[in-house]
Amino acid sequence: MLEIHNTKVNYIQYGKGRDIVLLHGWGQNIEMMKFLGDPLSKNYRVTILDLPGFGESVEPDTVWTVYDYADMLYELVEKLSIKNPILIGHSFGGRIAICYASKYDVKKVILFGAPCVRNKKISIKEKLLKSAKKLPLMDTLGEKMKNYIGSTDYKNASPKMREILVHTVNEDLSDCAKKIDVPTLLIWGNRDEAAPLEDAKLLENLLPDGGLVVLDGTHYLYIERLPQVLNIIYNFLEG
Numbered sequence: 001m002l003e004i005h006n007t008k009v010n011y012i013q014y015g016k017g018r019d020i021v022l023l024h025g026w027g028q029n030i031e032m033m034k035f036l037g038d039p040l041s042k043n044y045r046v047t048i049l050d051l052p053g054f055g056e057s058v059e060p061d062t063v064w065t066v067y068d069y070a071d072m073l074y075e076l077v078e079k080l081s082i083k084n085p086i087l088i089g090h091s092f093g094g095r096i097a098i099c100y101a102s103k104y105d106v107k108k109v110i111l112f113g114a115p116c117v118r119n120k121k122i123s124i125k126e127k128l129l130k131s132a133k134k135l136p137l138m139d140t141l142g143e144k145m146k147n148y149i150g151s152t153d154y155k156n157a158s159p160k161m162r163e164i165l166v167h168t169v170n171e172d173l174s175d176c177a178k179k180i181d182v183p184t185l186l187i188w189g190n191r192d193e194a195a196p197l198e199d200a201k202l203l204e205n206l207l208p209d210g211g212l213v214v215l216d217g218t219h220y221l222y223i224e225r226l227p228q229v230l231n232i233i234y235n236f237l238e239g
Contacts, residue, residue: 001056002079005072010056011049011080015041018107018237019085021077022048023093025113026165027157029055035223036088039230044237047080049073051093053161063163066171070099077104086237089114090222091195095173101184102176109184110233113192113219115199116173116206177206184210185236187229189217 001010012030020040022033030048037046050057052064052072060068073096077085084107089097094114101109157165184207188200197214204212213232217224 002076004075004079005052005060005068007052007060007072008058009049009052009072009076011047011076013045013047013080015044015046017044019082020044020046021073021082021085021087022046023073023087023089023096024048024051024054025091025093026168027054028090031055033088033090033093035226036230036233040233043234044086047082047085049076051096053158053164059158059160060164063160063167065164065167066095066099066173069096070103073100074104086110088112088233091219092168095168095171098173098176098180101182102173102179106182108182108237109180110236111184111186111203112222113188113195114186115195115203116177117199117202118170118172174206177203178208180210181208183236185232186210186212187221187232188212188214189219189221189224190214191217192219192221194219 001008003009010030014037020037022037024030024033029050033048037048040046051069053059064072084105086107086109087097087101088110089095090112091114094111095116097109097111098114098116100106186200186204188195188197190197200212200214204210215221215225215228222229
């Protein structure tokens with residue numbers, strides 16, 4: 001646990017090699033990114049954090065924007081002496097990665113289901129929860145994991161965290177995406193209802209050096225197609 005940006009942030013770090021930082025989605029925590037972190041740690045040093053307000057990290061003392069989360073991440077990266085990290089973000093974590101990479105040095109960026117162009121037609125809350133319920137692996141993840149995705153998590157959120165969510169979904173990060181000057185890979189599910197494929201295409205067009213890989217899957221593609229996703233990640237990082 002580290003004191004970062006006026007809050008306490010829980011994190012884990014393991015493996016050896018170039019640094020990868022994994023950023024989870026809204027309502028999730030470290031455990032949901034270990035699906036990627038555990039295999040990647042065989043070749044990389046992996047850092048996963050509970051974003052403030054989730055898992056064991058303390059809720060921010062004010063209503064944060066995505067930019068505040070990015071600045072918090074920068075402070076954490078500096079304290080851990082991580083240089084030029086590879087960022088991998090899912091959904092909310094992907095938004096933070098977009099903002100971070102537009103301001104600070106990174107090696108490469110990988111995004112899953114992380115829309116950055118505001119679309120009033122999308123209900124993040126409803127579509128995210130609907131997508132989560134369809135995830136086949138949810139039956140095998142156990143009750144502990146189910147607590148990190150679903151309506152209970154949203155309903156139990158404090159007024160402050162709900163306000164942060166409102167700010168997040170209303171923030172258009174198009175200008176940030178245009179400033180990312182490193183290779184950025186989008187891995188998207190063709191049945192993602194929380195962040196439809198149209199969002200991925202819009203984001204790809206904004207990125208100076210972006211590429212899109214579409215697989216059959218939902219918002220939780222990185223779990224549903226884990227072996228295939230890992231092969232794509234390794235090819236991208238080693239290329």
